[in-house]
Amino acid sequence: MEPVRPGHLMRIVVLTKPVPDPAAAAERLGPDGRLDRAAAPAVINGNDEYVLEAALKLADTQGADVTLLSMAPPNAVETMRKGLAMGAHRGVLVSDPALAGSDSWSTVLVLEAALRQLEYDLVFAGFDTSDGVAGVVGAALATRLKLPYLSSAAKIEPDSGTGTVRVRRISPTGFDVLEAPMPALIVGTQLLGEPRYPSLKGIMAARSKEVVTKSLADLGLDAVTIGGGAARTRVTGQEQPPARGATQVVRGTAEEGAQAIVALLSSRRLI
């Protein structure tokens, strides 16, 4: 990995995970404890769209080349088109039948191998994913790749002149400003700003953008050590969460409503 070259276009890889659409409310695991990807339509993980937006803003303001990187079944190409329609320049999809049922360890190894084949100044990842809600892959990847790791980003400011990047990191009591040399891996949050909608022109352009699909073999990895067969965690059970009790609905005057609330809180010793 070459350090940032002043005067050259910044290269950003955005990790995007196709996830079952949370709004469709049809996500489920198959009997084998693996995600049933046929059950719900896939969308780009919501938190990944914020970092994609941050990358596209950098492309708008100072110029940047934006590559999407996903590990998903082959039909994820269609999900990635939305990111391309938003303005990303190309996609790389790692897809292999052996990856079904991968745990987060395999995900780290696969994304690591894929990143080793790409050139970049910055890697962006979302805060977590709506299906698995792991939020640990970014830190593990940065560590494997020996990249500076800047997380919980509310603002990302690369300076190609000095070859460094500054990140405003949300802390429990305010925020810290972090600085590190590029290349670096950054995990971003919603505070990066609302993702744009693809324009009609963007949607048209996305059709001809390139999505390269790579198999485990293309990455020099094998299914003995990686993927569902090599998973180091297993789902031992699944159940519906316990149903909450029936809902009491009160219609009437504001006073009656307020009294109903006070009565409930009082009976449960909350006041």
Added chain:
Amino acid sequence: MTGSVASTGSIWVVAETNADGSLAKSSTEVATLARTLAEAAGLEAAGLVVAADPGAAAEELAGYLPRVISVAEPAAAENAWAQVAAQRAVPILTSEPPAAVLTGAGPDGRDVAGTLAALLERPLLVNATAVAWDAGPSVEMSVFGGKLVTTSAFTDGEWGIVTVRPNVVTAEKAASPGKVESAEPAGQLELPLVKIVERTEEAAATLPIEEARIIVAGGRGVGGEEGFKLVQDIAAALGGAVGATRAAVDSGWIPYAQQIGQTGKIVKPQLYLALGISGAIQHKVGMQTAGTIVGINRDPDAPIAEFADLVVVGDLFDVGKALLEELESRG
């Protein structure tokens, strides 16, 4: 889990500290969990604090665990914490193979867990809502926005790292405090350091929502900053914290720190009072495990009516003001 090798070694907690050097609340919970699991499994529980000045937090952690190792690492003062801490933790955690390593599932906890997983080449189970012990951690997780509860384990013969959600364990000190040992930071820090060039503390307007017993939250229906005044007044009358939906945060009515839901915080208060909140899935995932859920909403068909204990149908300002009067009249 018959047939698996009985685990040995300790259940470790990698603790986090607050800006003032005290122990993070989430670490008191994780430590309580580690001790409980170790007692049930006949294992040792131990904790680790890595900080520039770890003394106070290590003493506090020893209130929960029989054994605490404290590592004073000056680099933790001016650099991002997680990668520094993980590197210092590695030699201690590998001096004997652990039975499991537990961290919090907040931003620092997940960063340290991810880094440790990479350095130790261990698997991870994340965002535990409950952990039992069955030859290894048996980890309950809430997935798909709370639509499903799964239980997972490391495969036989593996040990791994588990991140534990805040507020799923009640912190409880041990009958007698444990011992603190100091360990010197050994060797170079090989991962690139990330410098902290500026720290800004924002005045905490209210109690942090993750720690609040009662949360009064407002959504789009609150209409503006002025409307949030009523939310704040009710929260104050109940001794609670103020929460919000993403729509309210995006509108700039209230800071992001107060946001509850998929892209905000996940909370589990005893009471969640929702004003002008429809209860869409993205918000529901952040609060659905609250003890008691009460909604005040104009729309009787809003999704919140499917999972609240009580929904008052009406104008949130009228009902809210009446509620405030009721609460104030109770003194």
